[in-house]
Amino acid sequence: MNTPDFSGIDPLRVPEARRRVAALNEYLSLPNPSSNDTLRIAASIGLSRSQFCRLARVWRDHQDASLLVVGKRGPANRKYNVDQRAVSIAQELLAEAGPTASLALIAPQIEKRCAEAGISPPARSTINNYIKAARAGTAAPAAGPPRIVVGRMWFHIPIRLVMAHEIVADRFHRDNLELFAARRFVNIRPEHMRRFEAFGIQNGPSTTYGELARVIDPQCPTRGAAIIQGLTVLRRVEIDLRPLLTNRTPLCIH
Template identity: 35%
Template sequence: MNDIDMTGVDPLRRSEVRRRIGVVRAYLEIADPVDDDRREHAERLGLSANQFMALVRAWREHGSAAKVAGSGAARGVARRRSGLAVPKAAKAIAGTVIDERGPAAAFVDINRAVVTRCAASGVAAPSRSTVWNMVMARRQLQNGAGTGIVMGTCRVRLPVETEGVLAMPSLLVAVRADDGTILAAAMDQRQYEVPHLLAALGGAPEGLRISRDLVPAEQEEGDGISLLPPTAVRSALARVLGRGIDSVRLVYVASKAVAPARLLTAREDRPLLPDEIRSVVSAAIVRHNAARGGYEATWLDGSA
């Protein structure tokens, strides 16, 4: 089943889509299927015979996992949405403040200005989390936030199951601050010697800011390299990348993140396996960089 192209499939639906395609393929191997065959295979997926045949037609016509994911199968319970709508006037004010100050401005200053302006207009201000999401969404679309290269770690906002334990995996990224291009990445959570990092970045770039926890304790600053506290680097990454890399969301403050299990919000959602998350993130980086000129990122812990 590893030969299936999962492009366009929600990462949390991959396991279910593979299961669907496996049952469809088994059905198509029957030389002359009858009604009992259709019912039997449909029941394996918890579908009616008509829903199952819609899956079969989608696979026959397109051979696409994305088409199977969106065809006539039971899609389960919709993902939960908040019932608390933010007034349009409040969102408009927040959007204006973000535009005026720029999404790379300090969030605390943006939020304070939003609260002040909403109060002056007699409008209830959006929650801090709403303003944060608006800022992060805008940062993801911006053309850059500063200069030099920022290298640090964050978490991928996807649940991964390892030996029965759910967690959000760590991701190391080196990002060019002026345009958001990702130059290097890793998912192995270990320290790296600085020469190895510089080789991956093509030499000794000026203005390289590295999270102190990524390099050996004896490493010293110099030659355009600054070693900063992890919190400072994560803040810099958030200003450059915003909500995430293409469709993959990132978490910069793990202590404020929801529990991984809460990310499984629909009946058909399944956690990713360790060997799946790398391909999901790698594909997202390719799409992210393609929008910025197509730079091919280096994987510090091996080829993607």
């Protein structure tokens, strides 16, 4: 495996990036990682299971260490290439309209004046930023009769629906679910997909677990079974995971 490039990372966060790379390489090197493996390795670098799985996908697909540690985000401070004359026009009209000016009212005026001057106007999102800055810079009360200020806030409550087919029936069901879930990172090669697609076209959607495994990888049916598990996660294969799986277990190709 190539040595990771840490050159684009804050030096203070390089040790953290190294720990994450080591943990991810350990996880991706496991031939059949279990749910306990995922939880154990995720906990070793202080991440939840979902956070760790997202990082694993990023590392598997990009091998870019800078994507494993994201710097803290602060207020936007980007400088847009707005003509200074357009800025002056916007500030002049905003000063005339006052801090209560609305975007819908002031933006067309700014755009008209800029067109007359033969220059490009600021984007409406930029004009909206000017309005917010003007409002923040004044303590003058809004004109008009007394009004009630209603505050609004949006927040996300983590909710997960458990469908009927997700309820674990017994030990076999739980073990099968954990096994198949761990196969989301299995390496499916083009030749595997060609055999899979050709078999479905020639023989129809109904077959068995063992037969399809031998078709996908004739030299190593065990690897073929692992690919079936990955294709099940991708919803290309439908199989009942409640009973003990055998070579005679029926399945359906999608």
